[in-house]
Amino acid sequence: MSAPAEYLREEELDHNLIYEVASFPGGHKIFSCQQCGSCSGSCDMAQDMDYTPRKMIEMIRAGMRKEVLGANAQWLCTTCYYCTVRCPRGIEPTEVLYAVKSIGIRDRGVDPNNDSPKFYETFCDTVHKFGRQHEPTLMAIYAFKGNPLRLMGFAPLGIGMLAKGKLGLAPSRVKNVDEVRKLIDRYRNKV
Amino acid sequence: MRYGYMPGCSSHASSVDYEASTKAVAKALGIDLVEIEDWNCCGTAPISSVNPEMAVALSARNLALAEEQGFDAVVTACAACFNMLYKAWDNFANNPGMRKQLEEAMSDIGRTLKGKAEVRHLLDIIVNDYGLEKIEQLVTKKLTGLKVVPYYGCLLGRPKSNFEDAEEPNSMDGLLAMLGTEVLDSDFKARCCGSSTIFTKRSYMLRLLHDILEDAQRLGGDMIVVACPLCQMNLDAYQTNVNSAYGTSFNIPVVYFTQLLGLALGLSPQQLAMDKAFVSSQKVLNRVSNL
Incomplete structure (x- = not known):
């Protein structure tokens, strides 16, 4: 020992x-x-x-x-x-x-049980998709990527946001989303 | 000065109330906020965590669009957007290596950036460009009897800012006093609400929220007033989580400065989307001014 x-x-x-x-x-x-x-x-x-x-x-x-x-x-x-x-x-x-x-x-040097990188990468992926952030898409993918219990943790807030009309169900998109994708890819490929 | 307005992503979702009250107040004051066409996500903390240069480049595209569309300044009501856009502007202006890199990145997407458009926060525009004297002439309803705790959070003044102090922010204080409220000074006014870290490390962030709420209550504040969508969401929507974690019973409305300004200008709580908050401000407003 x-x-x-x-x-x-x-x-x-x-x-x-x-x-x-x-x-x-x-x-x-x-x-x-x-x-x-x-x-x-x-x-x-x-x-x-x-x-x-x-x-x-x-x-x-x-x-x-x-x-x-x-x-x-x-x-x-x-x-x-x-x-x-x-x-x-x-x-x-x-x-x-x-x-x-x-x-x-x-x-990939981070403890796989640490959810933070998953959240940040999902955030990045969502912006890659729409050019802007879309909170429901972000939270749904994030929940599936990590611990499913987390979805339960966010459910009350999500329901509250929905009831208040604060969920923004339809994603808002950038017209020239290719430009945003190109910028994201440029730096993702660089590192 | 032509203001190019950058609503930011949360304006379509968690801060629809900030967006509604911003537009209503700008209209009432006669400030022309024209939305920058095709703006994108500013990059903010989560994308900076994946790659800080990527986040700066995303903000640079917004600056390039604003220039292209003939605006003198990019105006945003979101403290996180302000922080990122200002970081991009600052890197472009003062860091030759980053300037070269951003020029290349912009040229790669068929845009050019010259660094001509300033970056401004809405609070700065209202308090410093428009000015309290002009606003005072338009106030129809003084908010006398209302005790408010301005909460500035981090990103209006840190790490760099063109209008707010890093340690002792005060832009909202004078405005709120002019509207007739009693302004209470919290030692926690520039502390952090946890920002987007609430999504990944919530249990830790509740302590930060607890401390801010506790100080507001200790001071006898009727409500907390903010100028950032993340500050509002965290202090408002997670107040019940704080209460169950700490055995407290906070029930403190967290409103945007645009909402109180709007009320004083004679707009209704509905026009200012005040019903969207989790903790209702109705009782407090009824008590002080029958709004």
């Missing part, structure tokens, strides 16, 4: 990860992090995260790819941007976590 590793092993680190994150818009300043923790202190979700934003940044710099992509921090980030406006070094942790989400979705 081996004891849990208390130190990082060079062979398990991916020193490319930081450059990958830095190539995203807003990711390039990650090198200048001083680990002050203003981001974590400003984060409303930090208490529920396995690694706080400050730790995530340091783990990216250390090259802990598996741990970073497997974390829950990026999926709990609500993109409120408090960290971004408060960072004394001009780092944009919100954009850093967008990069981490994006890499995780691209590499």
Whole structure:
């Protein structure tokens, strides 16, 4: 029985990860992090995260790819941007976590039980179809892609929305939807 | 200034009430909002999560359309659309690498972007372009006796904005005071409602909603006033979920600033689609001004 590793092993680190994150818009300043923790202190979700934003940044710099992509921090980030406006070094942790989400979705590096990538990809697929978001289509596909119990969880809200005339049953479409599809495909193929 | 209006996707569904009250108020004030023809989804947080550059490019198409159609500014009432469109505008104006990339992406779909059209939020247009003095002359019904808690959320002021403060937003305060309401200042006014993360991590997001609602109640607010469809949906439609998770009994109406403005301009609650909210504001409105 081996004891849990208390130190990082060079062979398990991916020193490319930081450059990958830095190539995203807003990711390039990650090198200048001083680990002050203003981001974590400003984060409303930090208490529920396995690694706080400050730790995530340091783990990216250390090259802990598996741990970073497997974390829950990026999926709990609500993109409120408090960290971004408060960072004394001009780092944009919100954009850093967008990069981490994006890499995780691209590499299928996320725990299959985590529903967030399914939702985000379904959102993207729905916009690919109509050019705009259509909430009933989004929720229906999302429910079937993941845990079917989730549909039950959303049912009361859906019924309420329907009763209030807030469901928008007929999708609104973009006339030149091919342009929207081309843009989505351009970036989906790129990553 | 010609305003090109970007309704945003939720205007056809979960925020039909924001859309109805926006149009009614614009008409009453004589602000010409012409819909940008063939606008598409702004990209918003879920698409940014798949690929942030893809989301920026989707917003860039809307900017290109607005320019093409001769508008000086893209106006949206949605804080999430505002955030994305502004991000696209900012990247195009200030990030040479992204500018080149967006030019290529636009040319690939037969569009050109020059970065001429500004990005504006409706609240900014009403408060700063139109101005409180002009509005005051049109107010027919003061909302005296109504205690309101303006709630701004994140994306009107963060990460970058051309009209709102990141930490201490206040654009709605002066407007609501001028309408005759008593404006209460919540420490949670710029905190996050959970946004679209409510769909994936609901149990965690209820805590954020609980804290905002609790502070509004502690202050004695009759209602919360918002300028974002996601803030409204989360605080309103999930209020019962918060109550069952926390054993609370919140029953706080969450209305759009356009709805209160409309009431003061003499429009009826029906014209402003106030019956669409989950938590009814009728009782409160009856008490204060027999609306």
